[in-house]
Amino acid sequence: MHPQTDQVRQIAQAVLYEGYLLWPYRESSLKNRHRWTIGGVHPEAYGRAHDGNHWRMRTECLVEAEPGDTVDVCVRFLHVVTREPVAGGPGRRSGEEARERELTMPGLVVDELVHGPAVTAIDLPAGRRIEPLHEPPTGPPTELPTGLPTELPAGLSTGLSTGPPTGAGGQAGMVVRSWEALRGRIEASARRLRPGLFTITVEVVNTTPWGPGTRADALRRTLASAHTVLHGPRARFVSLMDPPPELREHAEACRNEGAWPVLAGPHGDRHTVLASPIILYDHPEIAPESPGDLFDNTEIDQLLTLSVLALSDQERQEIRDGDPRARAILDRCTALAPEDLVRLHGLMRRTEPQE
Structure with a gap:
């Protein structure tokens, strides 16, 4: 993209991910089962x-x-x-x-x-990408295959066992991401x-x-x-x-x-x-108080952020085990300082030029 300012890039990025995942950001929730x-x-x-x-x-x-x-x-x-x-x-x-x-x-x-x-x-x-999964080590390291290509043509098997690891020393398996042509x-x-x-x-x-x-x-x-x-x-x-x-x-x-x-x-x-x-509307803008994308630009940032903070430990774990972008939202919301939350509370902004 060749935007004249970062403002165009920010708006285009917000449009790109509008509705990508909605609160509660769990892929199992009803509203997130019918995507795209x-x-x-x-x-x-x-x-x-x-x-x-x-x-x-x-x-x-x-x-x-x-x-x-x-x-x-x-x-x-x-x-x-x-x-x-x-x-x-x-x-x-x-x-x-x-x-x-x-x-x-x-x-x-x-x-x-x-x-x-x-x-x-x-x-x-079409293609396929192989990436390691990382978990805290739970026992003696288990050697996983090394030298694997990170990207393979679609349909080519990795040859990996799908059984559970016995302790990976930080690497707990693999995840395969694939896409169609x-x-x-x-x-x-x-x-x-x-x-x-x-x-x-x-x-x-x-x-x-x-x-x-x-x-x-x-x-x-x-x-x-x-x-x-x-x-x-x-x-x-x-x-x-x-x-x-x-x-x-x-x-x-x-x-x-x-x-x-x-x-x-x-x-x-x-x-x-x-x-x-x-x-x-013409010349749309991202509110400067917004700490990051929540994939729902007609909703109130403060409401969504507080709703994320109210999620149970089980719900948070499901988010962490799923889409990395949802995980990033969870991490960002839980890392907000009190003064960051205060900034989201509300602001009156004049939208018409003053005479």
Whole structure:
């Protein structure tokens, strides 16, 4: 991504993980059993067979550009990863996580896109990653196989025993994380409306093969939580939420599917657009009092933090045995000092400019 400020990166990251896991952050809780519900670009065959499951994401907005002005396009999404403990790891749980993916198309000349689209392929192979599990030593060290590759092609066995270890001296087994291949394309084009004004369109299409199978099978081949960031070093985008009166008709003609573009970055800046599956206002911001992401940006940080602190020891252990990102939330909340909690209590902030 090529954001002008960290503010764009922070907002894009919050969008990427919105709804990833919800309180109580246990994968066994009912609300976390039906995941990857926001911003999915599903395999085309699955989307055509199941209404309401997008297989294409389309972003369309207005940009003011002079001859030679360029736009950088960045598409970001989560790639679903299956987690499976093997060779020990008592208490560790199987489940699903995600890897961040980012594909860029830098330096696209706007007036050249009028004559034909720029296309880049989405071609992410299936894979498997082997990582050690660490537990406090409970007896004489047990030697586990060494020299194993950290990444293997999908379908290749590790050859490890799945029996419990007899004492690992800090290494208590292995966990295998695997993911399916993703295929598709990103296509950027433009249409000149008048001298210096263009409609720019970015389409993301998932062409990953999919045969008969379950929703879970399709989601492992889905671009989850997908969104697009457009940045013009000199070009300036037009707000679709509050366009100038003379451009309102053009703004209303823009057609977006599965994404809503807003201006991003500092107030008054028009060089960056974030198109996400969540409807935001122009120039969204992360509250400076927030100590970190809780994957639920419409909820109150203080309420979620206090709710995490109220979890039982059994619930906390389930979180620690599951997704590392949920574990990070638990660790961050339990490490907050009293003054950090006070900062979350409430703040009145003026949102309109003072006269």
